[in-house]
Amino acid sequence: MKKENSELSSTELKIFEAAREIFQAKGLEGARMQEIADKADINKSMLHYYYRSKAKLFEKVYQLSVIKLIPKITELLNEDLPLEQKIRSFADKYMQIIKVNPDIPLFVLHEMNKDPNRLQNFMLGQIGEKVQPFLQQIKEERKKGNTVDMPAEQIMVNIMSLMIFPFIGRPVFKAILDKDDEKYNAFMEERHRMLPDYIVSIVMKKSS
Structure with missing residues (x-):
């Protein structure tokens, strides 16, 4: 069962909010995982630990x-x-x-x-x-x-x-x-x- 926003960890929530903002501004194709990681104030390795690909992150958002x-x-x-x-x-x-x-x-x-x-x-x-x-x-x-x-x-x-x-x-x-x-x-x-x-x-x- 998928977790609702309130059930996300603090790191996941930061990723989710950063991804929402960047996807909204630039769309799936224009967004970059490094940009999302920077916005969420985490390193790119941590982002990939939670989401292996940009497409998976977009789908979650x-x-x-x-x-x-x-x-x-x-x-x-x-x-x-x-x-x-x-x-x-x-x-x-x-x-x-x-x-x-x-x-x-x-x-x-x-x-x-x-x-x-x-x-x-x-x-x-x-x-x-x-x-x-x-x-x-x-x-x-x-x-x-x-x-x-x-x-x-x-x-x-x-x-x-x-x-x-x-x-x-x-x-x-x-x-x-x-x-x-x-x-x-x-x-x-x-x-x-x-x-x-x-x-x-x-x-x-x-x-x-």
Whole structure:
């Protein structure tokens, strides 16, 4: 069984935090084990004692990072709220979480490209069943005529895409929009303020 963050040794935790920061800034290919060792204030031999390769370390960071967020995400999806309030709350709180952990979407994308079957099995086991009550709630509201006439699965994917893609596409959007890091962060803050209302407007039908 894999250890959670709280169960890591102090050395492992230093490695994990250093690796997270460097992988986030430079990606898997751009990161160097020596740089991670220096950031963690350990020698390279010690780093290799814990992780034999950069790929193994990346995988560990990916798994622990995603596992940490799953309970938060499922908790938001299963709040006891009317659908409109739940969507608004979910969009707001999810954006807060991802802004603090902007590397997570890129980790997921990397793992998806490297081994789609493993990612599928991991996500199915961790979150698959837990999203079913949310999907069922959307289906029930659709039957009542309270949402757009679209399958629940399509609605959920649209919601997630609107929130996640600007983090995955950050380098591209920075270039297209001609924004440095500071301006792009301000752009994402503006998006965070606007997104809950926008998502509600495209999912829920207005009362007549």
